[in-house]
Amino acid sequence: MDVREYRRQYEAELASHAHTAGTAKALGAAPESGSGDRIHRLLATLRNDKEPASARLAALDALKAARFLTAHFAPYNADFLAALREIAKPGTDPELCESALETLALDKDSYAQDVLRRGLADPKTALVSAAKALQFLSHDDHAGVVDLARDIFHKATDVGTKEEALRVLASDPKSADLFTSLIKDKSQPRSLRALSATGLNFINPQRFAEAARAIATDDHDYDDIRATVIGALAHLKDATHVPKDQSFVQHVRELAAKTGSTPLRAAVGRFMKRLQE
Amino acid sequence: MATPAFDGATPIADIVAHVDRLRAAPALRDGLVDLLAEQAPLYAGRSTVETERLRGYLLASFETTGLPPAAIDYVLEELESGLNPYTVAAAAKALRGASSVPERAVALLLKAVKSIHLSDDRVSFEGCCAATRDDSSVTAVTEVVRTIAWLGPRAHAAVAPLRAMAGPEGGGFSAAVRAEIEKAIAAVAGEPMPVAHSCCSHAASHAASAEGGGPGASSSDLAALELEDQDGSVLTFADFPFGRPSVVTFFYTRCMNPEKCSLTITKLARLQKRIRDEGLHGRVNIAAFSYDPAFDLPRRLRAYGSDRGMAFDAHNRMMRTTGPFEPLRQHFELGVGYGPATVNRHRIDLAVLDAKGVPAFAIARRLWDDAEVFDALKAAL
Numbered sequence: 001m002d003v004r005e006y007r008r009q010y011e012a013e014l015a016s017h018a019h020t021a022g023t024a025k026a027l028g029a030a031p032e033s034g035s036g037d038r039i040h041r042l043l044a045t046l047r048n049d050k051e052p053a054s055a056r057l058a059a060l061d062a063l064k065a066a067r068f069l070t071a072h073f074a075p076y077n078a079d080f081l082a083a084l085r086e087i088a089k090p091g092t093d094p095e096l097c098e099s100a101l102e103t104l105a106l107d108k109d110s111y112a113q114d115v116l117r118r119g120l121a122d123p124k125t126a127l128v129s130a131a132k133a134l135q136f137l138s139h140d141d142h143a144g145v146v147d148l149a150r151d152i153f154h155k156a157t158d159v160g161t162k163e164e165a166l167r168v169l170a171s172d173p174k175s176a177d178l179f180t181s182l183i184k185d186k187s188q189p190r191s192l193r194a195l196s197a198t199g200l201n202f203i204n205p206q207r208f209a210e211a212a213r214a215i216a217t218d219d220h221d222y223d224d225i226r227a228t229v230i231g232a233l234a235h236l237k238d239a240t241h242v243p244k245d246q247s248f249v250q251h252v253r254e255l256a257a258k259t260g261s262t263p264l265r266a267a268v269g270r271f272m273k274r275l276q277e
Numbered sequence: 278m279a280t281p282a283f284d285g286a287t288p289i290a291d292i293v294a295h296v297d298r299l300r301a302a303p304a305l306r307d308g309l310v311d312l313l314a315e316q317a318p319l320y321a322g323r324s325t326v327e328t329e330r331l332r333g334y335l336l337a338s339f340e341t342t343g344l345p346p347a348a349i350d351y352v353l354e355e356l357e358s359g360l361n362p363y364t365v366a367a368a369a370k371a372l373r374g375a376s377s378v379p380e381r382a383v384a385l386l387l388k389a390v391k392s393i394h395l396s397d398d399r400v401s402f403e404g405c406c407a408a409t410r411d412d413s414s415v416t417a418v419t420e421v422v423r424t425i426a427w428l429g430p431r432a433h434a435a436v437a438p439l440r441a442m443a444g445p446e447g448g449g450f451s452a453a454v455r456a457e458i459e460k461a462i463a464a465v466a467g468e469p470m471p472v473a474h475s476c477c478s479h480a481a482s483h484a485a486s487a488e489g490g491g492p493g494a495s496s497s498d499l500a501a502l503e504l505e506d507q508d509g510s511v512l513t514f515a516d517f518p519f520g521r522p523s524v525v526t527f528f529y530t531r532c533m534n535p536e537k538c539s540l541t542i543t544k545l546a547r548l549q550k551r552i553r554d555e556g557l558h559g560r561v562n563i564a565a566f567s568y569d570p571a572f573d574l575p576r577r578l579r580a581y582g583s584d585r586g587m588a589f590d591a592h593n594r595m596m597r598t599t600g601p602f603e604p605l606r607q608h609f610e611l612g613v614g615y616g617p618a619t620v621n622r623h624r625i626d627l628a629v630l631d632a633k634g635v636p637a638f639a640i641a642r643r644l645w646d647d648a649e650v651f652d653a654l655k656a657a658l
Contacts, residue, residue, distance in 0.1 A: 070395050071395065071449050074394055074395045074397065074449035074450070075449060075450055075451040075452075075454070076451065077395070077396060077397050078397045078398050078399050078416040078417075078451070079451075081398050081399070082399050107396075108325075108326060108533075109326075110326040110327070110330055110363075113324065113326050140324075140325075140326075141531050141533075141618065141619060142324060142325035142326070142531075142533065142616060142618075142619060142620075142621060143324050143325070143326070144322070144323060144324025144327065144616040144617045144618065144621070145324070145617075146617050146618045147617050171531075171572075171618060171619075172617075172618045173571035173572050174618070203571075203572065204574075205574070205576075
């Protein structure tokens with residue numbers, strides 16, 4: 001099919017599904033090559049709080065797409081960032097506000113980081129959920145949010161927020177103790193233990209290897225957790241002396257025959273293959 | 278006015294109030310310089326963005342107070358290797374407080390425009406650091422271009438680059454910035470005038486670095502410091518095969534500024550090649566130490582170096598301390614500060630040590646050229 005015809009059909013389909021005429025209008029104006037007038041129109045739509053949220057979201061999506069053409073977009077970058085900061089405030093449509101904050105956070109924007117951090121410290125002022133705030137702040141290793149993330153991990157009651165806190169902490173070597181204790185703690189949700197395994201492997205492969213070997217040989221632990229740690233052990237180069245530990249290798253080999261778990265069998269397969277390399 | 282004992286827990290508002298008092302008393306402007314060092318306690322534990330905002334606010338103050346000679350290297354450093362539109366704009370404003378501008382400032386201002394124009398942003402220096410939106414209509418590039426215009430005919434060398442920016446191929450600038458560029462062209466196009474003799478910039482070279490005078494803590498303190506190299510081999514600082522000249526640099530793999538750590542290691546690899554080509558392999562050492570030893574495990578050191586062309590052997594290593602980095606920071610008087618998890622800001626630091634480990638040449642706070650380091654190394658043989 002001709003590309004232009006495909007685009008016409010695609011846009012028609014999008015327009016038919018659009019919540020408002022404004023959405024279609026914004027998409028229709030999506031810039032192909034950073035055309036100034038179109039970007040100005042999109043920025044005007046994005047900034048206009050009289051426009052429906054769907055139209056403003058569509059404008060934001062179109063602007064984000066245009067931004068990939070960095071050189072073409074450069075003249076509008078300052079206005080774009082200013083518009084996003086205008087949007088990221090109480091009273092804005094939540095989806096639009098979240099999208100604006102995410103875009104700013106990806107830019108390691110100081111305003112967005114401050115807003116997100118304040119929201120975490122004082123949930124009454126938060127513009128997005130704690131999980132989202134942590135996720136957005138985790139785009140910047142230098143955001144200095146690890147202490148806050150650790151605190152939130154301990155205080156949060158929902159697993160989703162705890163998961164995001166652990167993702168932040170995966171860049172913090174001082175979190176090795178926390179990850180080690182979570183990996184070993186069978187009472188913890190499995191997603192938290194799996195994230196802890198990933199995090200510890202990232203920041204301290206040696207400690208991960210020690211914890212992983214204990215889990216791999218624990219026949220009372222969950223198959224998915226064992227699959228995760230054995231899979232990770234298969235990719236560890238320098239932190240273990242696994243080939244010398246024949247009893248451990250034998251234990252892992254036997255797992256493949258004993259388990260009914262496909263992921264665990266696959267992980268054992270990868271591990272054994274790696275040993276032969 | 279004595280500098281209060283600020284630290285990382287001091288509320289930003291208290292620091293800003295102090296800066297504002299100094300802004301209002303230009304005779305005390307040297308008090309602002311004391312707050313610029315990366316390792317100053319007021320930055321400890323702060324995030325990079327918070328650190329940059331504070332530094333930007335401090336730098337911009339020099340437009341009002343006048344730029345003291347001791348601050349010029351900080352300003353030039355930001356123009357040369359800064360990527361944050363706010364701090365680069367602040368450095369450009371600071372330069373307008375200088376009574377005498379170093380010769381290389383024009384080239385650095387033009388470089389700054391190139392560095393930030395794709396990420397241009399609105400900037401305001403009326404307040405600092407709170408979550409307020411900068412609604413000023415002035416962008417960072419505008420501030421830099423205004424400084425070029427402020428230089429007038431002293432920036433005559435900028436005419437052609439500015440015309441190229443304003444021309445059809447220039448692209449990448451808003452109408453407002455283009456108008457500023459046109460004004461700058463008119464301002465600098467007069468009869469060429471000298472900028473200044475090299476009056477002000479310390480731009481560290483030669484023995485004893487710019488801001489401290491070379492290694493500080495005694496070498497005996499350092500001798501037992503345990504190190505681990507890119508292969509996981511453990512040694513002490515005293516084990517490193519000194520007894521021949523060495524180049525010592527600093528970096529960390531999570532550095533976000535490609536003009537700093539990534540470029541340092543890339544240039545180190547070029548230096549290695551030159552050393553081999555000139556038949557000096559084995560007669561000199563190259564050592565790069567990580568600022569972030571807890572994160573920069575051996576596999577990361579090796580990958581980071583290999584990706585940038587480094588070859589490793591007993592005389593060419595990338596290393597981390599297995600314990601605290603502080604002894605190295607003190608010994609080499611490094612400009613590095615830390616946030617809660619990693620570095621929040623660092624300057625560029627390089628030293629050439631003679632066969633006894635005594636600094637023969639040092640560079641701080643500016644980009645270095647592998648040829649000049651090679652020459653210093655050869656002279657130390």
